[in-house]
Amino acid sequence: MSSKPASLRLLDAFAGPHGVDGFLEQVDPLLVTGECRAEVVAVEHGTEESVTLTLRPNRAWKGFRAGQFVQVEVEVDGVRQRRCYSPASAETEEPGAELEITVKRHPGGRVSNFLVDHARPGMVLGLGQGEGEFGLPRPWPDSILLIGGGSGITPLMSILRTVLAADRERPVALLQYAPDPERAIYRAELESLARSRPNFRLLRSYTRAPGAGDLDGHFSPTHLPQAEPCFSTAETFACGPPALLDAVRGMWANGLEHRLRVESFVPPELLPSGEPGEGAIRFAESEIEVADSGAPLLVQAEEAGIAAEYGCRMGICHTCTRRKVAGTHRNLVTGEVSSTADEEIQLCVSAALGDLTVAL
Amino acid sequence: MTTTLSPPTPTPAEAAPDWTESFGEEMDAIRQRLLAERGQHDADYIRRLIRVQRGLEVGGRALLWAGVLPPAWLAGTAALSLSKILDNMEIGHNVMHGQYDWMNDPKLSGKAFEWDTACPADQWRHSHNYMHHTHTNIVGKDRDIGYGILRMSEEQPWSPYYLGNPVWATLLATFFEYGVALHDLEVERLQSGEVELAEKRGLIEGIWQKVRRQALKDYVLFPALSGPFFAFPLAGNATANVVRNLWAFTIIFCGHFPEGTQEFSEAETENETRGQWYHRQVLGSANLSGGPLFHILAGNLSFQIEHHLFPDLPANRYAEISVDVQEACERYGIPYNVGPLHRQFGSVVRKICRLALPDRLPSASLGVARGALGGLRKSAGRLLGDLRTPA
Numbered sequence: 096m097s098s099k100p101a102s103l104r105l106l107d108a109f110a111g112p113h114g115v116d117g118f119l120e121q122v123d124p125l126l127v128t129g130e131c132r133a134e135v136v137a138v139e140h141g142t143e144e145s146v147t148l149t150l151r152p153n154r155a156w157k158g159f160r161a162g163q164f165v166q167v168e169v170e171v172d173g174v175r176q177r178r179c180y181s182p183a184s185a186e187t188e189e190p191g192a193e194l195e196i197t198v199k200r201h202p203g204g205r206v207s208n209f210l211v212d213h214a215r216p217g218m219v220l221g222l223g224q225g226e227g228e229f230g231l232p233r234p235w236p237d238s239i240l241l242i243g244g245g246s247g248i249t250p251l252m253s254i255l256r257t258v259l260a261a262d263r264e265r266p267v268a269l270l271q272y273a274p275d276p277e278r279a280i281y282r283a284e285l286e287s288l289a290r291s292r293p294n295f296r297l298l299r300s301y302t303r304a305p306g307a308g309d310l311d312g313h314f315s316p317t318h319l320p321q322a323e324p325c326f327s328t329a330e331t332f333a334c335g336p337p338a339l340l341d342a343v344r345g346m347w348a349n350g351l352e353h354r355l356r357v358e359s360f361v362p363p364e365l366l367p368s369g370e371p372g373e374g375a376i377r378f379a380e381s382e383i384e385v386a387d388s389g390a391p392l393l394v395q396a397e398e399a400g401i402a403a404e405y406g407c408r409m410g411i412c413h414t415c416t417r418r419k420v421a422g423t424h425r426n427l428v429t430g431e432v433s434s435t436a437d438e439e440i441q442l443c444v445s446a447a448l449g450d451l452t453v454a455l
Numbered sequence: 456m457t458t459t460l461s462p463p464t465p466t467p468a469e470a471a472p473d474w475t476e477s478f479g480e481e482m483d484a485i486r487q488r489l490l491a492e493r494g495q496h497d498a499d500y501i502r503r504l505i506r507v508q509r510g511l512e513v514g515g516r517a518l519l520w521a522g523v524l525p526p527a528w529l530a531g532t533a534a535l536s537l538s539k540i541l542d543n544m545e546i547g548h549n550v551m552h553g554q555y556d557w558m559n560d561p562k563l564s565g566k567a568f569e570w571d572t573a574c575p576a577d578q579w580r581h582s583h584n585y586m587h588h589t590h591t592n593i594v595g596k597d598r599d600i601g602y603g604i605l606r607m608s609e610e611q612p613w614s615p616y617y618l619g620n621p622v623w624a625t626l627l628a629t630f631f632e633y634g635v636a637l638h639d640l641e642v643e644r645l646q647s648g649e650v651e652l653a654e655k656r657g658l659i660e661g662i663w664q665k666v667r668r669q670a671l672k673d674y675v676l677f678p679a680l681s682g683p684f685f686a687f688p689l690a691g692n693a694t695a696n697v698v699r700n701l702w703a704f705t706i707i708f709c710g711h712f713p714e715g716t717q718e719f720s721e722a723e724t725e726n727e728t729r730g731q732w733y734h735r736q737v738l739g740s741a742n743l744s745g746g747p748l749f750h751i752l753a754g755n756l757s758f759q760i761e762h763h764l765f766p767d768l769p770a771n772r773y774a775e776i777s778v779d780v781q782e783a784c785e786r787y788g789i790p791y792n793v794g795p796l797h798r799q800f801g802s803v804v805r806k807i808c809r810l811a812l813p814d815r816l817p818s819a820s821l822g823v824a825r826g827a828l829g830g831l832r833k834s835a836g837r838l839l840g841d842l843r844t845p846a
Contacts, residue, residue, distance in 0.1 A: 173498030
C-alpha cells in the first residue's frame with residue numbers, strides 16, 4: 096500500500112471513501128492535511144484599482160523566497176480559477192507567518208475583478224508553494240536595483256522589505272513606474288521607508304502625470320543613473336509590463352545581461368485563438384504532437400495511436416473527460432469557446448482552435 | 456399513468472425526421488439555457504448537501520457508538536441511513552455523472568469521486584454513465600433491464616428460473632449494493648460463456664477490494680469501538696445499509712419500469728440522430744411526483760425523464776426545467792410518464808409478478824382470437840334469427 100504510518104491508514108479506514116480531509120474541512124477548511132490553503136485575514140484597498148490581501152496559510156505552507164510567486168485558487172461563480180501572484184511580504188523563517196499579496200484589477204479579468212470587488216476576511220483560498228527563479232540569491236548582492244511597473248512592484252516589495260528588515264547598510268534603489276500618484280501601489284509605505292532608511296533610494300516616474308514624480312515618462316536611459324549611478328555593478332531585478340521589460344533588457348544588453356533578472360507580468364487576456372486545423376495538438380502524457388486536423392480531440396488522439404478511454408462519443412457520459420492544460424477549444428455541441436487553462440474537457444465533443452495541450 | 460393529450464405517437468424510429476430534429480433542438484435550447492445559468496448557486500448547493508451528509512454520518516456513528524441505548528440506536532440508524540442515501544443518490548450518482556466537473560474542484564470531479572457503498576466507482580461510471588445512459592431501454596444492450604437476474608421485459612424470453620422473479624427481486628432489493636457492485640461483471644454472460652472469466656479478473660479484484668473495505672469499516676472497525684456492546688453498532692450499520700439498498704432499489708426501479716415506459720430493439724435504434732436519442736430517453740423513463748425533500752432523498756431521480764435528457768447537468772435544476780420539458784412533450788404529443796411513488800412502484804411490482812409467469816399467448820393473438828370469437832357469435836345469432844323469422 097502506501098508509505099503512510101499505520102495510524103493514518105487506520106484513520107483512513109474509518110473515514111471511508113471521503114478520507115479524513117472530507118470531515119476535517121467541514122469543521123475548518125484550513126484543517127485539511129493534503130492541501131495548502133489560506134484564509135484572508137485582512138483586506139485593504141491601497142488604490143482604487145487594487146486590493147491588498149493578508150493571508151494566513153495552513154500547516155501545509157512551506158514559505159517562499161523573496162521574489163517568488165505563488166498560485167492562488169479562487170472560486171468565482173462556482174468555478175475554481177488559478178492565478179499567479181507574487182507575495183509582497185518579506186521572506187521569513189517563521190512557521191505559519193502570514194503573507195501579503197496585492198491584486199490589480201485587469202479589464203475583463205474574472206479573478207482580479209472578483210477579488211478587488213468582493214474579497215473579505217474569512218474567505219478561504221487555495222495556495223500553491225512558492226515557485227520561480229526570480230528573487231534574491233544567497234548570499235545577497237552588495238547593491239540592489241529594483242525596477243518595477245504596475246503590479247510588477249509586488250515581488251520587488253518582497254525583496255525590498257526582506258533586505259531592509261535585516262540590513263541598514265546595503266544600498267537598495269527602487270525605480271517605480273505608475274500612471275499617476277493615485278494609482279501607485281504601496282506609495283505611502285515606500286515614501287515612509289525612503290524617509291527612514293538612508294540606504295534606500297526611491298524614485299517614481301508617473302507616466303501620465305508629468306511633473307508629479309521624481310522623474311517623468313516611461314523608462315529611458317536618463318532615468319537609470321539617477322536611480323543607481325553604478326547600475327552596471329548592481330544586481331538588478333525588473334518586473335512589470337512587457338514594454339518596460341523590453342526597454343530595460345535593451346539597456347542591459349552588451350555584456351550586462353548576467354546582472355539583470357526579469358519577471359514578466361503579462362496581463363491575462365484571451366489566448367489568441369486560431370482556426371481549426373491551424374495549430375498543433377500536444378498530448379502531454381504520451382509525448383506526442385500532431386498537426387490539428389480539425390477533428391474532435393478524441394478522434395485525433397486515436398489516430399495518433401493513443402488508446403483514449405471513451406464511452407458514448409456524443410458528449411453525454413463524460414468517460415473521455417481529460418484535463419486541457421492550455422489552449423483554446425470549442426465545444427462542438429454548445430459552440431462555446433474557452434481559453435481557460437487546466438480545464439476539464441470532453442474529448443469527443445471538443446475541437447482545438449489553434450495550439451492546444453491536453454493531459455493524455 | 457401516462458398523460459397523453461393526443462393520439463398515440465410514433466416511436467423515435469417511425470417519427471418524421473424534421474419532427475424529431477425540432478424536438479431535439481428544443482431540448483438543446485433548454486440545455487443551453489441551463490448552462491448559462493449554472494454558477495455559484497449550484498456550487499453552494501452541492502457543498503451544503505455534502506456538509507449535511509458528513510454531519511449525518513458523524514452524528515449517526517456517534518449515536519450508534521452508544522447504540523446499546525434504544526433511543527441512540529434508533530436515532531443513529533436513522534441518521535446513518537439518511538447519510539448513506541444522500542451519499543449514494545443526490546451526491547454520489549450526480550457527481551459521478553460529471554454534473555459538477557465544471558467547478559474544477561478535484562473532490563467533485565466525476566472521474567475521481569468514490570462513494571460509501573460496495574460498488575467501485577470506476578465500474579459504476581462504466582456500466583451506468585456509458586452503457587445505461589447511451590443505450591437506455593434497448594433490450595440486449597441496456598443491462599439495467601433486469602440486472603442479469605430479473606425478467607423486466609416481455610422481450611426477455613421466459614424460462615422456469617423466472618418463476619422466482621419476485622423472490623430474486625426481493626433479494627436484489629435487500630442486498631442492492633452488492634447487486635450493483637457485481638453489475639459490470641456481467642454474470643449472466645459469464646454463465647452463458649459469452650465472456651471469459653479471465654477478462655474480468657481486474658474487475659473482480661476491484662470489487663473485492665471495495666467490498667472488503669466497506670465491510671471492514673461498517674462491520675468490524677466501528678463496532679469494535681463499542682467494545683462489549685459491538686452488536687448494537689453492527690446491527691445499526693447493517694440496518695442502515697439495507698435501508699439504503701431498499702430505498703435506492705425502489706426509486707431506481709421506478710425510473711424505467713412503471714407501466715407505460717417503453718423498450719426498444721437494437722434494430723430500431725441503429726444510426727440514431729440526436730433528436731431521436733432525446734425522444735427515446737423520454738419514452739423510456741418515468742417520473743415520481745413529490746415534495747422538495749422527497750426529490751432530494753431520491754437524488755432527483757424522481758425526475759428520471761429530465762435526468763435522462765440531461766444527465767450531466769446539476770440535478771438540483773431538474774425540478775425547474777421539468778416544467779419546460781413537460782410542456783414541450785405535450786406539444787409534440789410525447790407521453791410524459793409521472794405519478795406518485797405508491798402508484799409507480801405498485802405497477803413495477805405487478806410487472807415483476809406478471810413477468811414471472813410465461814406469456815400463454817401473445818396478447819395480440821389473444822385479441823384476434825377474442826375478436827374472431829365475438830364475430831362468430833354475432834354471425835351465429837343473425838343466422839339463427841334469420842332461421843326463426845321467415846322472410
